[in-house]
Amino acid sequence: MVFVIRRLLQALFLAFVMSFLVFAGIFAVGNPVDILIDPDATQAERARLIVQLGLDRPFHEQYFIFLGNLLQGDFGNSFVYNRPALGLILERMPATLELAFAAIVIAVVLGIPLGVYAGLRHGSPGSQAVMAGSILGFSVPNFWQAIMLIMVFSVMLGWFPVSGRGEVGEFLGIRSSLFTLNGLHHIALPAINLAIGHLALVIRLARSGTREVQAQDFIRFARAKGLSEPRIVLVHLLRNILIPIVTLVGMSFGGLIAFAVVTETIFAWPGMGKLIIDSIRMLDRPVVVAYLIVIVVIFIILNLLVDLLYSLIDPRIRLDEARQ
Amino acid sequence: MTRLSQFLGATAIAALMAGTAGAQSITAGLAAAPSSMDPHFATTGQNQQLAAVMYDRLIHIAPDGSFAPGLATEWSVSDDRLTWTFTLREGVTFHDGSPFTAADVVFTFDRIPEVPNSPAPFTPRLAAIESAEAVDDHTLVITTSAPAPGLPTDLSTIYIVSQNVGDAESADFDRSTASIGTGPFRQVSYSPGERLVLERNPDYWGDVPDFEQVTIRFLETSASRIASLQAGEVDFVDAVPPNDLERLQAMDGVSVIAAPSARMVYMGLDQLEDTTVMIDPEVGNPFRDPRVREALSLAINRDAIVDRIQFGSGLPANQFAPEGIFGHNPDIPAIPYDPDRARALLEEAGFGDGWAMTIHGPTGRYINDVDVLLAVGQMWSQIGLDIEVENVPTNVYFGRATDREFSAFMVAFGITTGESSLALRNVLGTYDADRGWGANNRFRYSSEAFDAALAEAFDAFEDDAREAALQEAARIAAEEHALVPLHWEGNNWAVRGDITFTPSPDGRSLVTNLSAN
DSSP states (O other): OHHHHHHHHHHHHHHHHHHHHHHHHHHHHOOTHHHHSOTTOOHHHHHHHHHHTTTTSOHHHHHHHHHHHHHTTOOOBOTTTOSBHHHHHHHHHHHHHHHHHHHHHHHHHHHHHHHHHHHHTTTSHHHHHHHHHHHHHHHSOHHHHHHHHIIIIIIISOOSOSSSOOOOEEETTEEEGGGSHHHHHHHHHHHHHHHHHHHHHHHHHHHHHHHHHHTSHHHHHHHHHTOOHHHIIIIIIHHHHHHHHHHHHHHHHHHHHHTOHHHHHHTTOOSHHHHHHHHHHTTOHHHHHHHHHHHHHHHHHHHHHHHHHHHHHOTTOOHHHHHO | OOHHHHHSOHHHHHHHHGGGSTTSEEEEEESOOOSOSOTTTOOOHHHHHHHHHHSOOSEEEOTTSOEEESSEEEEEEOTTSOEEEEEEOSSOBOTTSOBOOHHHHHHHHHHGGGSTTOSSOSHHHHTTEEEEEEEETTEEEEEESSOOTTHHHHHTTOOOOOGGGTTOOHHHHHTTSSOOOOSSEEEEEEETTTEEEEEEOTTOSSOOOSOSEEEEEEOOSHHHHHHHHHTTSOSEEOOOOGGGHHHHHTSTTEEEEEEEEEEEEEEEEOOSSSSOTTSOTTTOOGGGSHHHHHHHHHTOOHHHIIIIISTTOSEEOSSSSOTTSBTOOTTSOOOOOOHHHHHHHHHHTTOTTOOEEEEEEEESSSTTHHHHHHHHHHHHHHTTOEEEEEEEEHHHHHHHHHTTOOSEEEEEEEOOSSBSHHHIIIIISOOBTTTTBOTTOTTOOOOHHHHHHHHHHHHOOSHHHHHHHHHHHHHHHHHTTOSEEEEEEEEEEEEESSEEEOOOTTOOOOGGGEEEO
């Protein structure tokens, strides 16, 4: 419990530091007025807009106003949309979460078996093919890969829609496009595009873990005891290679949520990534700051979950140790 | 359709078929998503091109730039030019079935100042109006505090909503609960950044659209817009990059529609003081000499920019208003490409040895802007200048340009009101905050003759006098080489199947301009 509370306090501090850095960073980039304003406007209208957005005040004043509002749970209104920044982000979050979730599922479900296979059959042609594929997987640029996926599977073969999110269904009170056939049909390509790089990493981790664990005494004892090969692999080996994979998946998930920008833009996926890239372009400071704070919080929660999972997977690990 | 897709759920097939279901419903892929569905929130192009198909205006602008009746069938102004009387169209109903009356217009005028925190509000367009009164259901009287010849232009951009909208907020328009207009289409649903579904308004007083339903999808990346068209998921796309034109033209069942826009890209040359930031003070500020500005203009090979960099999309420019925009001056000659004469002019002005400077432009704001700036740099190098080219990210660029950190820089101004007065006032009028002139005059061109001609245009009540004054102002600016015009950007659209798109002079991607063959 102490551990969890301490972690949450850390999160608060981090979010605070983050807000300052981002606020200062965007302030330094420049004044959004020149991008926001109607080119037909006069100087008086320009001056009015500057006052309206609070940009006439010095930096420290702007920051303290922002902090004061933040303490009351108000992230400020978007300059572009004139709507609460946090609301804009939360509205787009489900689309991003489901995309990241689908990608992580693909990466784990395909990656672990392929990696374990490559580790067990080290040197075989199949294993070499898997490893070569994984190198390709994380070297191909995401942007190009997305366009190739669209060209081949949507334009040439016509199997999947080019872009967009499908119908949204409801299941157990959660609204997601993962619950409809049409939705799954739409999410397939973007999820695969997002998954490929992480799939490659999972394969490599599972393979090296398998090779390392395979040589250890307890596996040999299990063999000597006459346990079946599936049981050795699925129970004894798998459990012992999971720790680094869980870490990777946890961090990847955060990364997928925060940086799905390229995939979301190309597939016209209405998630947070598209929102944030537009906001950076328009210097929509409240949205950018709120977004990064949300991402910091997500990362910290994921970190915490990963640490808690460690102790479940490997009882030798105690949280007190993880805390250092 | 391939074999595999037949196995996919019926919904998926329906989605694939949506594009080929004939004249009943079509899908459009537009590059720019709106910031709000509230027609009074922002004057930005992407908001207006959607508002314009759902909400009607009192006055329309005809393709030739003249005023045409909209919700107002006729209008007149009193002898003292302060009182305008509008006769409103009878028998028009809103999307909710209620009749359109003068009270709705008054309501709209009252609502616009109440829309909070807009980054680009409509209020300046109502600034001339002192009061508006509904005399009876179909007569509206507007009083202005001073003669306002620009009123019809202003009113041609004001979208009339029903008084039943009440005190609805902008968000209620996003939820489609407050979207009550009289336009050719009715808003069915909207999901931000994703799609907007429109349904035809069969009771529209003008031409009823050919399509029962239009779904607009917001596809920001050009690659996915084009791929969606190729795969048949959308029937219409806008902002086709010039680089893709040839490929699309060669495709079966796809046609490309190209039209020059009223957005002129130009190089601004800082003319304020005897020195300028990017040029060694020893050299001074060559741009104050009109001969130098002329030389820099003659050094530009505009045909090459349009043909090679823009793949034939757009037109070489010589003034803000292209043909078809009110204020276009047909007597201004095309600017020749004449590097020899340019060198001679530099020599004459005492800058025969040239000078060194960095020129600036944005990245990704205009079509192929980086390549255009590079070409300009090379063309100027050829007449003996030592040019460095710097491209600045768009979100930083405009702030720096306004702070006057550049000496020679690329900007564009798009005419959205069908006439050239705002372009001339904001870009070329002498910078004067109190008067509200020259807000975009970042290079501080200043000419008494030009200001006088333009002021005349703002005061002129008769169209002919107004046009003559605008043309005169354009002539003076061209003669004094106020700036270096480059080109009018091209607008390109593509449709598939038996659909036609007719571009309008404002260059907007209006789905009302789509028709079935």
